[in-house]
Amino acid sequence: MPAVVQPAPASRLALPTAETVVGVLGLGYVGLPLAVAFGHRFETRGFDVDGCRVQALRRGEDATREVTAAQIASAGRLAFTDRLEDLRGCDVFVVSVPTPVDAARRPDLAALEAASRMVGQVIATGDIAVFESTVFPGATEEVCVPLIEAASGFACNRDFFVGYSPERINPGDKRHRLADIVKVTAGSTPAAASFVDALYASIVPAGTHRAPNIRTAEAAKVIENVQRDLNIALVNELAMIFERLQLDTQAVLAAAASKWNFLPFQPGLVGGHCIGVDPYYLTAKAEEVGHRPELVLAGRRINDAMAGYVATRVSALMQRRGIVVAGSRVLVLGLAFKENCPDVRNTRVVDLVASLREHGMEPQVYDPWVAAADGVALVDEPKSGSYDAVILAVAHDVFRDLGAERIRAFGKERSVVFDVKQLLPARAVDGRL
Ligand SMILES: NC(=O)c1ccc[n+]([C@@H]2O[C@H](COP(=O)([O-])OP(=O)(O)OC[C@H]3O[C@@H](n4cnc5c(N)ncnc54)[C@H](O)[C@@H]3O)[C@@H](O)[C@H]2O)c1
Numbered sequence: 374m375p376a377v378v379q380p381a382p383a384s385r386l387a388l389p390t391a392e393t394v395v396g397v398l399g400l401g402y403v404g405l406p407l408a409v410a411f412g413h414r415f416e417t418r419g420f421d422v423d424g425c426r427v428q429a430l431r432r433g434e435d436a437t438r439e440v441t442a443a444q445i446a447s448a449g450r451l452a453f454t455d456r457l458e459d460l461r462g463c464d465v466f467v468v469s470v471p472t473p474v475d476a477a478r479r480p481d482l483a484a485l486e487a488a489s490r491m492v493g494q495v496i497a498t499g500d501i502a503v504f505e506s507t508v509f510p511g512a513t514e515e516v517c518v519p520l521i522e523a524a525s526g527f528a529c530n531r532d533f534f535v536g537y538s539p540e541r542i543n544p545g546d547k548r549h550r551l552a553d554i555v556k557v558t559a560g561s562t563p564a565a566a567s568f569v570d571a572l573y574a575s576i577v578p579a580g581t582h583r584a585p586n587i588r589t590a591e592a593a594k595v596i597e598n599v600q601r602d603l604n605i606a607l608v609n610e611l612a613m614i615f616e617r618l619q620l621d622t623q624a625v626l627a628a629a630a631s632k633w634n635f636l637p638f639q640p641g642l643v644g645g646h647c648i649g650v651d652p653y654y655l656t657a658k659a660e661e662v663g664h665r666p667e668l669v670l671a672g673r674r675i676n677d678a679m680a681g682y683v684a685t686r687v688s689a690l691m692q693r694r695g696i697v698v699a700g701s702r703v704l705v706l707g708l709a710f711k712e713n714c715p716d717v718r719n720t721r722v723v724d725l726v727a728s729l730r731e732h733g734m735e736p737q738v739y740d741p742w743v744a745a746a747d748g749v750a751l752v753d754e755p756k757s758g759s760y761d762a763v764i765l766a767v768a769h770d771v772f773r774d775l776g777a778e779r780i781r782a783f784g785k786e787r788s789v790v791f792d793v794k795q796l797l798p799a800r801a802v803d804g805r806l
């Protein structure tokens with residue numbers, strides 16, 4: 374039975390103080406840097422359901438390579454746990470759990486729902502739960518709040534409060550870190566909004582942007598990624614048109630970019646758990662309210678087809694050179710979904726490998742950033758002179774540092790180099806997007 378409900382003491386939600394205790398649920402790419410930042414200022418309890426991750430973090434090891442052992446150690450008021458009970462007594466619960474899509478590309482809210490129930494089990498009157506996960510407009514209030522209420526027996530905005538502050542970090546990006554990116558904040562009441570804003574202002578020197586309500590903040594986050602996805606889809610489509618017109622896409626883009634308001638997007642594979650996923654959160658909500666989002670879904674279709682397009686281009690180049698495609702050995706440089714990080718979630722290089730196989734090729738993948746990945750055999754060290762084609766799929770600095778000559782040297786005397794990421798000069802490759 375739920376406890377007898379006491380009205381929240383108004384003073385509890387005044388503003389965060391040095392005594393505020395913060396719990397962070399989910400210690401991945403987003404949650405760990407947050408927990409470390411909070412751990413400098415507040416007593417912070419970082420909680421993750423993955424006991425192995427918690428053990429590793431206690432040893433100062435972060436497999437995402439976002440935070441160093443020294444940075445973890447410097448957060449003097451941070452402790453890690455995989456016991457939910459340890460979150461009891463926190464005043465603020467910051468939720469940063471995954472929000473992927475399922476096989477049918479519908480929002481998969483299982484982790485968010487589980488975390489909401491967990492918050493409901495340990496929340497006390499006057500506390501606040503702040504969601505950071507990327508969601509569709511309305512998810513916090515329509516999905517998370519009822520679960521917290523059901524598990525706690527409390528009522529939102531009477532006994533506890535909620536907030537939303539979307540995460541904008543960019544894995545592997547050492548220039549735009551948590552502290553450098555303006556944080557959007559919102560709360561379920563004016564007092565909650567002030568609390569959330571002050572909480573983040575205390576750890577983000579770049580400052581905050583206070584959105585008028587939670588749904589606006591949720592929408593703002595998701596459209597950041599929709600916009601990026603669509604802009605990349607546009608240049609991907611342009612790259613396909615220019616290939617048929619025998620124009621160099623990069624030369625066209627460089628010329629167009631000399632105008633002050635031309636947006637400098639580049640063609641490529643769109644993977645990862647954000648840009649290629651978040652648009653489906655918005656489109657699902659749009660359809661729920663009776664709008665079929667033509668443009669957003671068209672962009673998704675174009676970007677999802679790019680791996681197949683690259684495989685077809687490589688196959689055509691090989692045939693033009695008289696290289697037998699069936700049974701050919703192809704080296705794919707890079708598996709991570711983006712440069713300089715080990716994150717392979719939703720990487721479209723997996724599609725590239727599958728498409729190359731459909732053409733009868735035998736692809737091998739080399740990625741020094743990635744230790745292992747399901748369903749993809751990684752080579753430790755590619756052998757020089759042994760491939761019919763080399764595809765630069767991810768712009769890791771290590772590949773840039775190898776340079777055109779050494780990359781070409783992986784190929785046999787008659788071979789093809791294709792650059793998906795515009796890493797090498799045009800003259801050094803046989804094809805590029
Ligand atoms: N990674 C990014 O660059 C990025 C950027 C902006 C927004 N986001 C969003 O932030 C959210 C988190 O992403 P991420 O990249 O940090 O994910 P992640 O997979 O790196 O980490 C999530 C962590 O949550 C843990 N977890 C799952 N369920 C849990 C639960 N009920 N309680 C506690 N821990 C739980 C997992 O074990 C994992 O360690 C997602 O909604 C994502 O879309 C991510």
